[in-house]
Amino acid sequence: MGKFEKEAKLLLDAVGGKENVTAVSHCATRMRFVLADEKKADVKAIEAISTVKGTFTNAGQFQVIIGNDVPIFYNDFTAVSGIEGVSKEAAKAAAKSNQNPLQRVMTMLAEIFTPILPAIIVGGLILGFRNLLESVGMPWLGQAMADGKLLFDADGNPIWNTIVQVSPFWSGVNHFLWLPGEAIFHFLPVGITWSVTRKMATSQILGIVLGICLVSPQLLNAYAVASTPADVIASDWVWNFGFFTVNRIGYQAQVIPALLAGLSLSYLEIFWRKRIPEVISMIFVPFLSLLPALILAHTVLGPLGWWLGQGLSTIVLAGLTGPLKAVFGAIFGALYAPFVITGLHHMTNAIDAQLIADFHGTGLWPMIALSNIAQGSAVLAYYWMNRKSEREAQISLPAAISAYLGVTEPALFGVNVKYVYPFVAGLIGSGIAGLLSTTFGIQANSIGVGGLPGILAIKSQYWGAFLIAMAVAIVVPFILTIFFRKSGFLTKSEDETVKAPQVEAIAEAEKAAVSTGTLVELISPLTGQAKPLSEATDPVFASGVMGQGVLIEPSEGELVAPVDGVVSVLFPTKHAVGLVSEAGVEILIHIGMDTVSLEGNGFEAHVAQGDKVQAGDKLISFDLDVIKGAGLVTETPVIVTNQTDYQPDVLGDLPRQVERGQAILTASKL
Known part of the structure; x- marks a missing residue:
């Protein structure tokens, strides 16, 4: 009898039996199932199994956390079930059958944007710090004082000089920091086309080259297009082929053109790989993939993508600034956490980037930061109510800290969604905070760290308003979570405890x-x-x-x-x-x-x-x-x-x- 044979049989029954398992694999800590019908999985029964530490669903996979005994458990499971395991990649491929077309698009976007998020976050922090140096003025700095007296402008307002205006050192720092800031955002298409080719398992160096061709100095910078007269573009910024011309315009910081160009390159390479003999593929596949993709990028996909991107960001901007902006803010603030659960939240990265490129700031990202804070406050309240329970504190306190630092998955999957009422409290708090954010018109320079440190990415003139919205996102979910629990609103009949790790002793x-x-x-x-x-x-x-x-x-x-x-x-x-x-x-x-x-x-x-x-x-x-x-x-x-x-x-x-x-x-x- 295997070490975990009894538990494996219980798990097989609880996931709906052999006929409900489309694929199964495992990593170092988790069993990964693709189920034909996830509704047949009895989560309560699964989490009651002594060797199970928890469950969650992600990207079409139902994952059961076992611990470092998972290889032994997996072998016993395949033995009692008669199901042959598959590789992780095969399981992920099977999981796509459980996703609708929108979820598949979101999954692809997530896999494209995730590798470049660290750079975007660093860029947001850099811009936030440069914003501090360039925008925060103090009346006692430099020329704001004369003979010990405060100076005023013609309108009677005190003269506020910024840090860079009075400090050569910080002016130099500010100038220097534009180097990585420009590299991250102006050359964002390079990162996107690289990430697309990585995701599609095609030649990543071709993706980099294609991205460079979208932001080359030989092109009119995308930021200068709006201020350049059409006749100047027609005369100075075109490729002239005699009987027709093509605009020689760059796509700095543009997201959708880079996505479309990268996908065209990858699909062309996949097409030619299947049709060109391997002996000459090294010569012809790159040539027949890169050159057509580049032509498409500058003639069709780039202009189309730019138009779509501007249209999308304009629609979102209308929601952020229009007469119903408060309603838009409340709805988006309340829905962002469910977006995280479904994976739809990755689309906001593209919208944020497009808003920043088109309007030099984003009102969307502040609401994302506030949503993360609200979910963190809800799980913090849950921890406070259960702080004397070691098992629950081990889950809830780290989850709260993680959410306050911008990563909400531990809070959502570990506590809030599991017990419902903290999740609802977080939604209400983030909805109110989102309403305040759009009402105040809060803007961020860029994507930043999506929690309490997120204020560094907010434009300095909105810091006061953001602090008010942040206070709401902290206080309201905390109070509501405690109130819901004490009143019995949305609480389960038995408030199951979060299981602490219980790995069987080997020695x-x-x-x-x-x-x-x-x-x-x-x-x-x-x-x-x-x-x-x-x-x-x-x-x-x-x-x-x-x-x-x-x-x-x-x-x-x-x-x-x-x-x-x-x-x-x-x-x-x-x-x-x-x-x-x-x-x-x-x-x-x-x-x-x-x-x-x-x-x-x-x-x-x-x-x-x-x-x-x-x-x-x-x-x-x-x-x-x-x-x-x-x-x-x-x-x-x-x-x-x-x-x-x-x-x-x-x-x-x-x-x-x-x-x-x-x-x-x-x-x-x-």
Whole structure:
């Protein structure tokens, strides 16, 4: 009998039986199902299984969180069900059959925009800081004072000089910061066309070249088109082919033209790959893909995309500034969190970028930041009411912190949607905050960090109004969540607890001999930048549902053992490893996110499952360039999974640089 045979049978019944399972795969922590009918899955029964830590649905996949015993559980599940497992990519492909056409478009947009979001967020912070330097004036700076007296302009208003006007140093900093700001936003089409080709598995270098051809200095800058007379464009900014001309206009910061151009390039390459013999494909496929895509981009797709983008942003702008802007703000503010659940929220990235390109600011993004804050406040209230419950606090507090930093998936999937009433409280709070945002006409320079730090991306003249809306987004959901709970509004008949990790002990004998208060020190298994676990891009790790610990962004591709112990799990693709220390501390280390998709490429294991290791022994070597080249992040969670037995604590402040072998965590026996 397999270790998890009983639990596997329970799970098979709870997901609707063998006939309801279209595909099943697993990663380092989760079983991933594609179900014919998700309504047949009994979530309550599934989460009652002792080995299950939680469930959620994403991109057409029903995911069941198991923990670092998932390879064993998976083998037992396939044995009792008779279902052959598939690769993760095959499961994702099968999952698309559960999506309608709109969801498929949203999924594609999400996969295109996700890799470039870090750059967009950095750009937003840079613009926010430059906005502070350029726009925030103080009457006591520079020429605003003369002989100790405040100066006034002709209208009787005090003269406010900005920081860059009075400080050569900050003026230089401001000028310097335009370098990355311009690179990120003016050259955004390069990132988009690259990301499209990455998503479509075509030649990424061709995508980069195509993007450069959309923003080349030989073209009239998109920002200058509106101020350039039509006759000047016709005479100076065209390609003249004798009997016809083509406008020589750039598409700086334009989103839709870049998307359409990138897709045309990818589909052309896929078309020619199937028809041109491999022996000459290196010559003809790139040529017959790039050149037609470039012609289409500047003659049809670019002008069409620009027109569509401007039309879309104009419609949204009308909602943001028209007579019903308050209603628009309330509706969008209330609906953004459901957009996150369905994946529709990724479309707002394109709209924000288009608004910024066309109108030099966006009123949409402030409402997104406020929605994140509202959901964070709802889950914070839930934590406050259940703070004495260790199991619930382990989920809700990290989820609240994550939402306040702009990542709401842990809050939504871990608490708010699960219990309904916090979710509704968050929707009401974000709807009111959205109404205030559009009423005040709050504008952001760009996309920023979508939570409390989001104020840095807001134009300085709207900081006061944004603080008011932010206060509403914090206070209203918090109060409503408590009120709903006490009044019984929308609460379930039994308020199920959020299960804390309960991983079966592998070294029961050693654990029994460890006394309460025993402290186990863990060294850093990697060299790199250590950060709070809540900053992980994967919501399951960030929420702490799998365990607490630390997140490390490695700078070198070598992983060593953090403690003396046994290799309890070595994932077949070598991207994740589990260990049990001599004192019974159970540790999971997951190299990168979604790296299971590499199927072992770029990873080399130096140990086998069951091997005894000493702290500092080499476990896995991995190629950072291979991971990054696949468009994946390298951040690596190092977590203690048996939190019911050991309390993990981070040593020192985060973020900070760490070296292999340097003490980073302690685990104390409870």
